[in-house]
Amino acid sequence: MTSSMNLELFSREPQQQLLPYDGEAWLYPNFFTDLDLAELNSSIQWQEQQLFMYDQWVVPKRLVCLYTNKQHSYNNMTHPILDWPTSLLQLADKITAVHGEQFNAVLCNLYRDGSDYVGWHSDDENNMDQSCIASVSVGATRSFKFRHKTTKEQVSVELEQGDLLLMRYCQQHWHHALPKRLKVDTSRINLTFRRII
Numbered sequence: 001m002t003s004s005m006n007l008e009l010f011s012r013e014p015q016q017q018l019l020p021y022d023g024e025a026w027l028y029p030n031f032f033t034d035l036d037l038a039e040l041n042s043s044i045q046w047q048e049q050q051l052f053m054y055d056q057w058v059v060p061k062r063l064v065c066l067y068t069n070k071q072h073s074y075n076n077m078t079h080p081i082l083d084w085p086t087s088l089l090q091l092a093d094k095i096t097a098v099h100g101e102q103f104n105a106v107l108c109n110l111y112r113d114g115s116d117y118v119g120w121h122s123d124d125e126n127n128m129d130q131s132c133i134a135s136v137s138v139g140a141t142r143s144f145k146f147r148h149k150t151t152k153e154q155v156s157v158e159l160e161q162g163d164l165l166l167m168r169y170c171q172q173h174w175h176h177a178l179p180k181r182l183k184v185d186t187s188r189i190n191l192t193f194r195r196i197i
C-alpha cells in the first residue's frame, strides 16, 4: 500500500482541523473576503534578505518583511522596528476579534511566482508563543504541506485567497513547507501573525 498515511484534503468545510495528532492546524477558508494583493503588495517594505543557514549566507527564493512591536533577533539577524502598515493592523484586529488571539509580530512573504517557495522548517523559535501562529494567504493558490518530524506522515492542503490557517502547538512536532509550483505564474503573499514573548 502506498500512501494511506498521507492525507490530501480537498473539501473546504467552514472550518477544518487538518492535523491528526501532535498539535492542531485549523483552516478557515475565505475568512477574509476583501483582500487586495496589489494594495497589500505596495504597503509592505519587501526585502531580499540574506539568512545565515548551515554555516553560509543564503538568499531565500522569496521576498520577506518582518514587522514587530519590539526589537528581536530572528534568523541570526536583529531586525529594526518598522511601523506596521494599517492594512496589516486591520487584519490582525479581525483575527483577534474573532479568535481572541493577540499578536505583536507579522512575518510577510512574497512568492513572486511558482518558482518562489519555502522549504521544510518549523516556526519553533524559543521566543515564539506556540499557542497560535495565524497564517493568511492572498493571491495565487498554492499547496502547503505539513510533515511529522518522526512519523513522516504528510498532510497537504491548498491555500487560497483569503484563507486563514491557525497553527496551534504543532511546530514542535511538524515541519511545514510551501513547495515550488512551476505552473503558477502569479504572485502570492503570506502573512504569519505571531506573538513573541
Ligand SMILES: O=C(O)CCC(=O)C(=O)O
Pocket: 107, 109, 118, 123, 135, 144, 159, 176, 178, 190, 192
Ligand atoms: O507561505 C506560507 O504559507 C508559509 C510561510 C511560512 O511558513 C513562514 O513564514 O514561516
Ligand SMILES: [Fe+2]
Pocket: 121, 122, 123, 176
Ligand atoms: Fe513557517
